[in-house]
Amino acid sequence: MLTNLLSGDHPRSLILTLLLLAILAALALAPFLFPGVRSLETAARICIFIVLVASYDLLLGYSGIVSFAHTMFFGLGAYGVALASTHMGRGFDALIVGTLAGAVAAAILALLIGLFSLRVRAIFFAMITLAVASAVAVLVSQLSGLTGGEDGLNYSIPRELTPAFKLGKLFGISVTGKILNYYLVFFASLALFLLLLRIVNSPFGRVLKAIRENDFRAEAIGYRVVLYRTLATCLSAAVAALAGSLFAIWLRYVGPATTLSFEIMLDILLMVVIGGMGTMYGAVIGTTIFVLAQNYLQNLMGVAASATEGLPLIPQLLDPDRWLLWLGVLFILSVYFFPTGIVGRLRAED
């Protein structure tokens, strides 16, 4: 049963298993273990980003393709739900239609980009996705009639998923629609994650790894490299869009800054690299560490900046707005010194 659920891909390290179990338990019981709006927000964010990062790892870690358009697909899913809820009115049908439309649109767009760039050189893909993603981001902020521009869209979701819906008390915590919403996010994320685990451990995933290691040999054995790469791109885009839909359902708001910005793309890259490229469990560990650090470390930087007020240059370097600077340094160092990430390290030790 467990082997089937995990598709035979066990963590293969005691520490890693314990960490994963702890994260799973914490996320599953988050509303009861950590009551409070902010910690629930953090938990939902971790769930959604685990899926997003895992779908990116399918590209970067398993297929060896660098894409800068992953936030674009994420945004497509989010805007799908937002637009459907705005135009079809409040209801579960709007959520479903928006989610499906977003995922299909993302897969088609990924197919188009893939057809143009992947058949020549994998390196084209990185540059073209960067160009297309930035064009889409500008387009979304310009077409304010449709997308709400920079302000984004606010919309209402079914009442059953909002804090106004009360169910009673459980373990001293009043169960509201918000908690139902959280469990929707949690179980959907869990299912998507297990699906991705299934994909990478299937024969298809094995071919992807072969292509990553040596595309020439894979082609020589008889696999159509372009086909596999394009398919991986489409799958990853569709899953990213689904994660975007979950994000939109959870937040009840979409805007360019929260779904499309280049900064989120960097966050995703960093989570993959820190956790470990080429393992789905890396996405879980990387995302959890990163989101927690992002939420709590920035406060620490503010404290450090004010503590070093009198010194030259150091307060500017430690300013919370310079958070990205340290991320960049961390990113370079981890690519150099921990290319296999935390999971790779843990697995190597056993």
Added chain:
Amino acid sequence: MTTAAPDHAPKYAQLSLADRLGKAMPLLLVPLLVIFGFLSIGSTSSWLTLTVSGLAMGMMIFIMASGLTLVFGLMDVINFGHGAFISVGAYVGISALLALESWTGVPSLLLNVSAVLAAVIAAMCVTGALGWGFERVIVRPVYGAHLKQILVTVGGLIVIEQLIHVVWGPDEIFLTRPEMLKGAVTFAGAAIEKYRLLAVVFGLVLFVAMRLVLKRTKIGLIVRAGVQNGEMVEALGYRLRLVFIGVFVAGSALAGLGGVMWGLYQEVITAGMGEEMMILVFIVVIIGGLGSVEGAFIGALLVGLLQNYVAFLEPKLALISNIALMTAVLMWRPQGMMPVVKAK
């Protein structure tokens, strides 16, 4: 019994017209686009203004893109951090110009031009040195691994951009051009900004100079040979690594130059400008054919002209005109307009 060889009469045939047109097509695209612009705009004066500004924009993009494409051709290194040099160049150059206010504020051509020259030299020195450091620290450990190269150079881009914020503060800097470069000249009823004319002339001179260096000097020969077949050049005893570092530094300095020119063109600079320009630079490098300087030149002119024409005709479409251009070119020639022939 032996059979006679089949009859055949080899003859020297000239390339057919279609073949020759196909070869020259990339070169013809620019005049074709200009004519197309003329036909669809209708008014001579606005067409002239738009063409000059399109050419000026194209020249500046070319200056930024030339280094990137050569670096890729020579060492198969794709530098996503190239945009950081554009921003740093702009900040250093504009700071120099602001410091030389006594030279830029008076309407004297000599003083104005020397102030701009000083700014350009300062920017190129700083970005050249930065490029040297970048090559040593960021790029060198990851030769031959595209995936890591992309990741690490993106990291470098972020770090440099954030350091600009640390040094110059988080706000954008507004500036005014030197006195003599302000205003416009009127020609055939069209108002043409002086600075744009200067940018076109400057870009042309630079392109010709670069071509001369590449085609007429020994170092240019080594660079071109290195792009085609690096191993062979090394086997002949040239240290290609040194050449590569030289090209990397020169490319970074050119990016800095492009940054100063772009800053003067827009009259505002931000730390994110390099990142924005990188999008255009990538499009240019891709449609030109990775590694090809001529291709990048033509691609840059196409992007500049098309963007200006479309912005005039249909402002909403301007955003996607470049993506459309890239898609069209890649459908026509999947390797770019002038792919570099690799002897492998």
